[in-house]
Amino acid sequence: MFRKTIFKKLFLSFSVVIIIYTSIILFVTISQEYSQNRLEINKLNEMFLERESNIIDYRLDVSLNVVKLLSQQDVIAEFLKENQFNYSVYSKMFNELTGNHFSNDQLGFNLAVLKDYGTDVTSSDGYFLFKDYMKFIHMDENITELEAFMDLKGNNDLQCYDAKDKLVIVNKIYYQQEKQYLYFFIVWEKKDLLMSNLPDANSILAMVDSSVLASTTIMGENVLASFLPVKKTNENQIVYRSVNKYDGYQKRSNAIPTIHYLYITNVHTGIGLPIHTLTSIGVILIVLLLLGFVLTTTLSRKSYSPIEEIIKNIKSGEEKNSSDSYIKNELDYIISKIHIINKTNQNLVQLQQSSLVDLQENFLKNIIYENYDKQNMERRLKLLQLDPFSQGGILAIITMQGISEWESNLSEGNILTLRKKVLALCNEKETNQKFISFPIDYKHFCLFFAEKNQHLILDVLHRMIGRIEQELGVEITFTLSQAFPSLSELPKIFKSSFQLMEQKYSFIDTKSLCSSHIPLSSGKDYSYSVETESILINFMQKRELKHAKKLINEIVETSFREESMDIYNIYDFRNALINTIKRILNKCNLSFSDFLKNNKALFFHLNSSDIEILKNTFIDIFNELMLLLEEKHSIKLSTVESVLRYIQENYTSDLSLGEVADHFQLSESYVSKLIKDHLKSSFKNYVNQLKVEKSKILLESGKYMVSEVGEMVGCKNVNTFIRIFKQQEGITPGKYVINKMAK
Template identity: 20%
Template sequence: MFKPKLFTKYMISYTALFFIPVLILAFLAFSMFNSILNKEITSNTSVLLEQAKNSIDNRVEELNKLSIQISNNPYLSSSSIANKFTDVVFAINLLKNFSIPNNFFDNFFIYYFGHELLYSPKGTFNPQYFSSVLYPYEDWKLEDLQKQLNASSNIYVKPIRQMSGDQTVQKSVLYAVPIPYMSEKPSGAVFFLIQEKTIYDILKETLNANKSSVLILDSASKPITMMGALTLDSIDPDQFEHRKSMISEKIVLGGSSYFVSSTTSTRSGWTYISFLPTDTVTNKLSGLKTTTLILFLTLFIIGVLLIYAFMKMNYKPLGELSRLAASLLGKDQSNPGGIESVKTAVDQMSKQITVLEGKYQSTSPIMRQRLLHQLLKGHFTDTEEFTIAGAEYGLSISGQFFSVVIVMLDAPSTLSPQLVGSRVQSLFADWYSGFVLDDVVDDQIILVLSDENNHVRQYEDICATMIDKLQSELQLSCTVGVGNWFPSLSSLSESYLQACSALDYRLIKGKNTVISYREIESNQKNAGYYPKQQLELLETYFTDHNADRFTQVLDAIFKNMKEKRIPLMSAKLLCYDVIQTIEQAIYKNNYYLKNDEDSAFDIISLSRYETLEDLSDRIKALCSDIFNAAREEQPMNKQMEKIKEYTLQNYHECHFSLQGLSDHMNMSVSYLSHYFKAQEGRNISDYVNDLRMHKAKTLLTDTPMNLQQVAYNVGYMNLSSFIRKFKQTTGVTPGVFRDTIKEKDG
């Protein structure tokens, strides 16, 4: 029956509930304003800022490349220019060639630590004169550069604002690159002086758009320079240290609000932050705000009317829910009590759940296991602390030394872990006291032992006896990992990790054995064992399809590994080298594996084999399949097509190399060279040179590029190398070739 009072109460509730999404809608409307602001900022300042960043990044990369060229030039080395005066003069003239193609910097210097001079295209300078007169930075001398580069082995940037206040000194950014490039122990540095005006010219379009200001931070979030109406004194650069990638964030500086956008270069690590005054964009939104407010009020009124209409139609399900709650509570269903009945039923169920959770938490076995887990993790520092915590659950521990033993069942058992754990603990009971954890890892039983009577030396003998007992009594085969003894209870976690490491060593020692961590430590002397000659024979016999010889060499390698008991990591790496040797032989002979076979030849597959015997059997089976398939099918040869495709895509890049091509093809450099010449009848270097010279002729004929640009676009960083190679190939220099083409066209 319809209840007016209850209906009114629900009507008010649903109206309030409806107000929430309407309020959210209002916020969405206001987000439309922010969207307009973001579009304004993104379409103007952010795009221009990104363009400026790319422009500066490109020029900074040119500085890095120039530094590498200088570092690699033997005539500019520290020893060369320190010998004779004529060598210094030659070096200065050579430096002039480096400064010609780049107008980003005003000047650059080579500073070798320990030299009494700076070397630049404009001459030599005394370091003291440079630091105090030419480019005086506050609280910094050129001698400090060596300490800063040694400390970071990275590029160093000195900001503009740290220049002296002398108005006659042109403010410049000092950009220092260590020599050799990115060396941890540089012998010197190439540093470039970039004038503030040069940076301003690049950012000019961004600064003029909507009266913006731009802050540039280096990779360490330290300010380099500030352009525009704002100055570094008016902001705190530290507040932007963690805002390296943001769009249209609003902040207040000096009583004025700004929209701040930033972008961080992935190449240089510099961050560019623009400050756009909000007044330039907010005036456009006043009309939209009024429209949104009217829309909000209209929607709210319509929503209230719809709630009233649907309440009258849909009140019946709510009444049924109320009656269901009343029946659960045992009340009269003719007067269910509305939502209060539902609430009472839910509260009653919640209280019942709380009671059940309390009973669950107070269950003694669960808490007992929890304390043992904490003991294993090293949460208890002494025996007294653990005894107090475990007294309620019958747990106590004493003794002078503590250790962890892990019993790993070699195969799943139908016996319960509790039964097996109880038997294992009983075998140690005559010598040690301790506890069993059987719920940490499947098929593993962990023993936490304490020694009170100095039976440490009998430890491993008892473990060996336990293996025999479990085999004879329960028909269980197991491997035992033994951690070291420690005098501190908090070191049990370390003993546990040692026991786990010892179990991993079953790859070498095999299953059904006792492996102590002390034994692994003693085997470090055999870490240098590496059967290089046997690996070469393995590849040779694989290529020759000599299955018998292949098996003999493989068995010999694994036999030596077991006899020498090399460290686990060395054993895994050697196993991987065996797999890699076979894999390389497969690719060299153009054999193709099925997906399931291919997955066996990678580093991840090593974790699937618990012993060397398992790995040996798998390798022999796969190689047998390959030998049989090789007799039936001809190998598919698509290598040449892939080589040419990669070369055509990358030959014009300066970093293109034969090593990079060989890495891409998963071949050695010598094999790649031999294979290409056998297929094409010429060296791969001649093939690359033909491609580069053909493109160079096209650029010289069809474009106005200067020779430096042509050289760079065909893969040469050094102009003289390009000219020499071009003349060697065509018989004339690039300039003569271009003039000849122009005369023919004229």
């Protein structure tokens, strides 16, 4: 029996579909949740950067406003007027710098003032020399850059410097009246300016311009460097960037436009979803899988039920004791049973058709031979499904007994086999014409067409005969009757068609014969023996055209005599000469059909019964035949010369017969025959002769060794060369050289 594997396959198929759809739903859900989560994280990070940047900008604005207020005090005007150290002025300046306790204690920045980098510095931390103050605020490494800034002739410029744990802002203010610059230093402690408690322990908050000015970590220089240089942004615009495994958020300072705030966090490599979201997705997954299992089971059972019903019906018709061999699955079981049913049906149909064909054949044969009661004919026609033929039609007789050469060599058994094949090909109905075929004897059979248009039937027969001749390689001759109106006339039509087959040589085209009145011969009264025909064919084959022409004139003049030939002898002698032409063309491998087509006008005159016309026409036809043979010989000779010239030019390159044939686009057998007919030698032997003749010249020169000569004439192996040379000359190349030297 079989395993029930189709149900398992159905269940598996539906399961795969359910799993795929579940996966797609989960993927879409998780993707949307992840995208939403990322949007929320980005929004939170942007809000954090916005808040922190506003706080820092506020502090920076306060420090810059303090500097602005300080720069407008009277003590500054006094300070600018003094060219030398004046304790009173410096004391007032110090008091002014230390008087704002809010800036020092609450915001965490200190101030300092100097005129130039060569002058003393007054700061809220005391009085310093320039270089000492630079060391004090850790600006000693930036002195060169600071001096370059101080030398620039710009008004009211700002410059920020990274001074280790401090951020130094230098505000250069130009006083037009005094025509002097004052430099105000705002010194911030980075830890007071930047928030140290960030939302994410691995995140970084930094202030940058062209480089990092201040950051919340000293371990993230490489990370910060990957985000530099920062992109130019508009006021209050936050720009998101992702570099490597980090997300960066950038915002320009509203207080100092050259400064940007940079907030960097780690990229979440996991799902990055909250626990409650993951729980919800898990519940959805379980529900989908349970629903998918129920649907899969239901659909599998529903899809399997027709197969189960078919198997049940098949088994109900089997015998209870019947035992089937093991079959892989239900489908194979069903297919095997269908094959058995089809085979049984085919056998029944063949048996029915075979019986019907036999009955139809016997019925028509009995009518042809007039062995059937005409009163029961109509009733039998309906029973045998021959109703279309009750109103007559056209009869064709096909025979394999033609003028072809195979007929004389084929045994009767082989002819019977051929007849079966011909009959089978006839019954391959590639036409809409209704017909029935049946054998007469082992060489003849009939085709009875219901159609009464002779031209249509001729087209059908020509296509059919062409296919038979092409596939079986035989010649077929057929006769075609006139249309007849009733089945009762079939015996008479059959006899006349069969007689027409016996008189086929009265036609120029002996393969397609249509019914007409053909005169029967009344006795031979002309001189044209088999020996004379053989001599004529021999002259034509050997192209002894002068002798052939003379003999043709003698035959025509001797036989075509008006006083002794009646119409029957004229037809007989005409057909005999036509057959001679066919034999000559056949001997020379030329087509009679092509010759007939090219000389249709001449052959048309052969339908005449006028002796003079026939005489002149046959002389003209034989002249055309001689011209054709001459032309063929010239073409053949030209081809031979070209082939031999090609061989002589290429024999040293291991030339093959196939290569020569391909070069001239001819078959190998044809090239071989050309060479053999012209040289009386094979291709291989001729090439070897050329090699040996050339090698003899080279050996006689005394310049080359035997192996070198062998290579020069196209023999890659010296032993092959020695063998070829010995076959042609009877001695080896070495002995040939010794003999020549001895002479």
